[in-house]
Amino acid sequence: MENIEDTGREPILKLNSVSVSYVAGKNAVNEVSANIYPNTITGIMGPSGCGKSTLLRAINRMHDLYPNVKTTGEIFLKGKNVLQMNPMEVRRLAGMVFQQPNPFPTMSIYDNVLAGYSLNGIRLSKKEKDDIVEQSLISVALWDEVKEVMSKRGSFLSGGQQQRLCIARTLALMPEVLLMDEPTSALDPISTNKIEELLLDLKKKYTILIVTHNMSQAARISDNSMFMYLGDLIEYGNTRQMFTKPKNKKTEEYLTGVFG
Amino acid sequence: MTERKQTSISYRNGKNKLIYILVCTLSFLSMLPLFFIIWEVISKGYKNFNLQLFTEVTPSSMDAMLSRANNGPIPGGILNGITGSILIVGVAILLTIPLGLLIGIYLSENSQKRFAKLVSYLTDLLQGIPSIVIGIIAYAWVVKPFGGYSALAGSVALTIMMLPMVVRSTEETLKMLPRSYKEAGLALGSSYINVVFKILIPSGFGGIFTGILLSISRVMGETAPLMLTALGATIVNWNVMHPTSAMPLLIWDFYNDPNLVDLIWSTSLLLLIIIFLLNWLAKIVARKWKI
Numbered sequence: 001m002e003n004i005e006d007t008g009r010e011p012i013l014k015l016n017s018v019s020v021s022y023v024a025g026k027n028a029v030n031e032v033s034a035n036i037y038p039n040t041i042t043g044i045m046g047p048s049g050c051g052k053s054t055l056l057r058a059i060n061r062m063h064d065l066y067p068n069v070k071t072t073g074e075i076f077l078k079g080k081n082v083l084q085m086n087p088m089e090v091r092r093l094a095g096m097v098f099q100q101p102n103p104f105p106t107m108s109i110y111d112n113v114l115a116g117y118s119l120n121g122i123r124l125s126k127k128e129k130d131d132i133v134e135q136s137l138i139s140v141a142l143w144d145e146v147k148e149v150m151s152k153r154g155s156f157l158s159g160g161q162q163q164r165l166c167i168a169r170t171l172a173l174m175p176e177v178l179l180m181d182e183p184t185s186a187l188d189p190i191s192t193n194k195i196e197e198l199l200l201d202l203k204k205k206y207t208i209l210i211v212t213h214n215m216s217q218a219a220r221i222s223d224n225s226m227f228m229y230l231g232d233l234i235e236y237g238n239t240r241q242m243f244t245k246p247k248n249k250k251t252e253e254y255l256t257g258v259f260g
Numbered sequence: 261m262t263e264r265k266q267t268s269i270s271y272r273n274g275k276n277k278l279i280y281i282l283v284c285t286l287s288f289l290s291m292l293p294l295f296f297i298i299w300e301v302i303s304k305g306y307k308n309f310n311l312q313l314f315t316e317v318t319p320s321s322m323d324a325m326l327s328r329a330n331n332g333p334i335p336g337g338i339l340n341g342i343t344g345s346i347l348i349v350g351v352a353i354l355l356t357i358p359l360g361l362l363i364g365i366y367l368s369e370n371s372q373k374r375f376a377k378l379v380s381y382l383t384d385l386l387q388g389i390p391s392i393v394i395g396i397i398a399y400a401w402v403v404k405p406f407g408g409y410s411a412l413a414g415s416v417a418l419t420i421m422m423l424p425m426v427v428r429s430t431e432e433t434l435k436m437l438p439r440s441y442k443e444a445g446l447a448l449g450s451s452y453i454n455v456v457f458k459i460l461i462p463s464g465f466g467g468i469f470t471g472i473l474l475s476i477s478r479v480m481g482e483t484a485p486l487m488l489t490a491l492g493a494t495i496v497n498w499n500v501m502h503p504t505s506a507m508p509l510l511i512w513d514f515y516n517d518p519n520l521v522d523l524i525w526s527t528s529l530l531l532l533i534i535i536f537l538l539n540w541l542a543k544i545v546a547r548k549w550k551i
Contacts, residue, residue, distance in 0.1 A: 060447060092449035102440040106462040119450035119458055166444070173448060 004035055004224060004237060011035035011076075012207050013059070013177060018073035020054050020063060028054045030231040031073070036177075036224075041199060041208045043222030043239065045215060047259065050228040052211040056179050059209070060094040061087040078176060092116070095170035099182040101162035103154025103169070110150040112165055113137060116173040136168040139205075140198055160191025164198065171202075178202065180210040184217065196221050215255065219243050227251045301532055305525030313337040313526055318494050318510060324519040334520065338527050341510040343496045344411065348506055349480060351415035356422040357472065363423075364430025364468075365456055371435070380431070387424035394420050395485030403489055411497070411504035414490030418482060422475040429471020433464040466549025470542045477538035481531055483508035507531050 013036040020029040029051040036042055044052045054063075059077070063069040064087050075082040082090050103112045113133045117124055124132070133150075137143040142164045149156065154165055163183060170178065180199075184192040199208055199221055212218050218225050218239065225239040227248070235242060235251045246252040253259055310333075319327075319336030327335050363379065370376040398417035403409055441463055445455035461468065486492075491503040492513060511527050514520040 062443060062447065065443070065446065088449045088451060091447050096444075096447040098440050098444060098447075100438070100440055102438065102444045104441065104444070104459055104463065106459075106465070115445075116448035116450075119445055119448055119454045121454070169448070 004037070009037050010079075012038040012078060013209075014074075014076040015055075015059075016074035016076070018055065018058055018071070018075060020051070020058050020069065020071050022054075022069055024070070027231050029058065029228075032228075032233040034226065034233060034236050036207060036209065038207050039203050039205075040223040041203050041210060041221055043218030043225045044209065044211045044228065045213075045218050045225060045254070046228035047254065048213075051231040052228055053181050055228070056181055056209060056211050057096075059177070060091045060096050060179055062096070088120075092120075092173050093175055094177045094179055095173060095175035097163070097167050097170055097178065097180045097183045100186050101159055101166055103157070103162050103165050105153065105155050107154060108151045109146050109154055109157070109165060112154045113168050113172050115169055132172050136172040137165075139171055139202065140164040140168040141194070142168060158191070160187050160194060163187060163191070163195060167195075167198070167202075171206075176207065178206045178208045180208065182211050182213060185213060192217075227254060229254070298532070301525055301528050304522075305527075305529035308334055308522055308526040309529055313530070314342065315339060317496060318505075318513070318523075319520070320494075321517050321519045324517075328519060334522055336523075338507065338510050338523065338530070340493060340496050340505045341507040341527065342530075343498065344490065344493065344505040344509070345480065345507045347498060347500065347504055348411050348414040348486070348490055349418060349476060351412065351500060352418035352422060352479065353472070353476065355415060355419040356426055356475070359419070360423050360426030360472075361430055361461070361468070363427045365434065365460075367427065367431040368434035369456075383424045383427050386420070387428075389420075390484075391417075391421060391482055392484040392488075395488035398485060399488045406501065408501075409489060409491035409503040410501045411490050412500040414486045414504065414506070415500070417485035417489050418479040421479050421482060421485070425475035425478065426468075426471050429474075430464070430468050433467030433471070434460055436467070437463055466545055469549070470546045473538050473542040473545065477535045477542075480535055480538070481508050483512055487512065 015032055015034045015036075018029060018032045019027045021027045032055055044056065046052050057063055058071050059075055059082065061071075061082065063071050071083060073083075077090070077093055082094075103109075104115055107115060110129075110133055111118065113136050114124070114129055117129075117132070134143060137146060142161060145161060146157070146165075154162060157165060163186075167178075167183075184195050187195065196217065199210070202208065203223075210218075210222065222239045224237065225235075225242045226233055227235045227242070227246075227250070229250055235246060235248045237247070242251065243255060246255060312333075312335075314337060316335075316337035317340040318338060319334060323335050327333065363383070367376050367380055367383075371380075394417050398413050398420070402413035402416050406413070437460060441459055442455055445459045446452070450458075486506050486509050490506060490509065492505045492509045493503045494505070497504045507527055507530065511524050511531075514524045514527065
C-alpha cells in the first residue's frame with residue numbers, strides 16, 4: 001500500500017497502523033496507515049463489511065461506546081494522538097454525520113443547530129446564537145428554506161433537508177475534520193446531488209472523509225480514494241488515477257463490478 | 261378433483277365465519293363485567309355525588325344515622341379522602357420518578373450486564389408481590405421506626421408498587437429510541453449524562469410519561485397497603501408524618517359502617533372517574549409523543 005505524498009503540506013490527519021477489532025484476535029480494520037491532507041475530500045469505498053465505517057468511527061473515538069471494541073495504532077489529528085486525548089475533545093474536532101438523518105426530535109430547527117453548544121453546556125448570548133445558526137445554515141444552503149420556520153421541529157423537514165440540518169449542527173462547532181458515514185444513502189437523487197454540491201463547497205474550509213457505497217459518488221466528489229477489502233486498505237490514491245488506472249487487481253475488479 | 265376442492269373451500273369459509281363469530285362474542289362478553297360495574301357504580305353513586313362530597317369531611321356515624329332516620333341525604337363528603345389520596349400518591353410520585361427513571365436508564369443502557377439482568381428480573385418479581393405484603397414491609401420500615409402511622413409510610417408502600425412499572429416503561433421506551441440519537445449527541449462532544457438527560461429522556465418523554473400515569477392509576481385504588489401504613493383520618497391532613505385518609509380507605513370505612521354505606525358508591529364513582537381520566541390521558545400522551 002502506498003501513501004499519498006503532498007510535498008510542502010502537513011497532513012491534517014495521520015493514520016498509523018490503525019487496527020480495530022470487535023472480537024479479540026480478529027481485526028475488522030487491519031493495520032491501516034494513511035495521510036490525509038487539509039481541504040480534500042477522501043472517499044472510502046469497499047464492499048459491505050470491509051471496515052469502512054469502522055475505520056471512520058475510530059477517528060472520532062465512537063468505538064469507546066462499546067467496551068469490547070479495541071482500537072490500536074496511532075491516529076494523529078493536527079499532530080495530537082486522538083487515542084490519547086479526551087474523547088469529548090476529539091469529537092468536537094472531528095464532527096460526524098450519520099447515514100440516517102437524525103435531527104433531535106424534541107428540538108426545534110434552531111435548537112438542533114445549537115445542540116452541540118447546549119449539550120456541552122456552553123452559554124451563548126442571543127446574538128452569538130443567531131449568528132452561529134445563520135452562518136451554519138447558510139453554509140449548508142438551508143437558510144433560505146428554513147429561516148421562516150426556525151421554531152418547528154427538525155423532523156418537520158424533508159429527509160434531504162434533515163441531513164443538511166445535521167451537517168449544519170456539526171459545522172456549528174467548527175470542527176477540523178468532517179467524518180461522513182454514507183450520508184446520502186438514505187436520500188433521493190436530488191437531495192443527494194445537493195449534498196454533493198455542498199461537500200465540494202465545504203472542502204474549502206474543512207477536510208472531509210466520506211464513506212460511500214456509491215462508486216460514482218466517490219468518483220464525482222472525492223480528490224483521493226481509499227479502497228478497503230476485508231479490513232485491509234488495498235489502495236489509496238488520487239481518485240482519477242484509481243478509477244482510470246488502478247494499481248491493484250482487487251481494486252480493478254471492484255471498480256469494474258466483478259464483486260462488491 | 262375440482263368438485264372436492266369446491267366443498268373444501270366452502271367448508272373452510274364456513275369454519276372461518278364460525279370462529280370469527282365466536283371470537284367476537286367472547287370479546288363482547290369480556291367487556292360485559294366492566295359495563296355492569298360502571299352501571300352499578302353510577303346508578304348507586306350519583307345520589308350522593310354532589311358538591312358536598314368534595315367540600316366536606318366524612319360525617320360521624322351518629323350524624324349520618326340521624327339524617328337517614330329523617331330520610332335526608334348523608335351530611336358530609338370525602339374531602340379528607342381526596343386530599344389524603346393527593347398527598348399520599350403525590351409524595352409517592354415524587355419518590356418514584358427519580359428512582360424509576362434512573363433504574364430504567366441503567367437497565368436500558370447496560371442490558372447486557374449480568375447485574376442489569378438480575379435487577380430486571382427482580383423488578384419483575386417486585387411487581388408480583390401482593391400489596392398487603394408491601395404494606396407490612398412499609399409498616400416495619402417506616403411506621404415502626406418513626407413511631408406512628410403516617411402518610412409517608414403509605415407513600416413508601418405505593419412507591420414500591422409503582423416502581424416496577426415506571427422502571428419497565430422507561431427501559432422499554434429508551435431501548436426503542438434509534439441508537440443514532442445517542443451517537444449523534446456523543447459525536448457532538450457531549451458528555452454521556454447530557455445525552456441522557458437532554459436527548460434520550462426528552463425523546464422518550466411520551467412512553468415514560470405514559471408509564472408514570474398508568475402506575476398512578478394502578479396505585480390510586482390500593483387499599484391494603486394503606487390500611488397498615490396511612491391508617492386513615494377523619495380530618496383533612498397535609499402533614500406527611502400524621503395518619504391520613506385516602507379514597508380507597510374511606511370505601512373500606514364506609515363498608516364497615518351501616519350508616520355510611522351509601523357513600524361507598526359515590527366514592528367508588530369518583531375513583532373510577534379519576535382512573536378512567538388517567539388512562540385516557542395516558543393514551544393521548546402516548547399518541548401525541550409517539551417516537
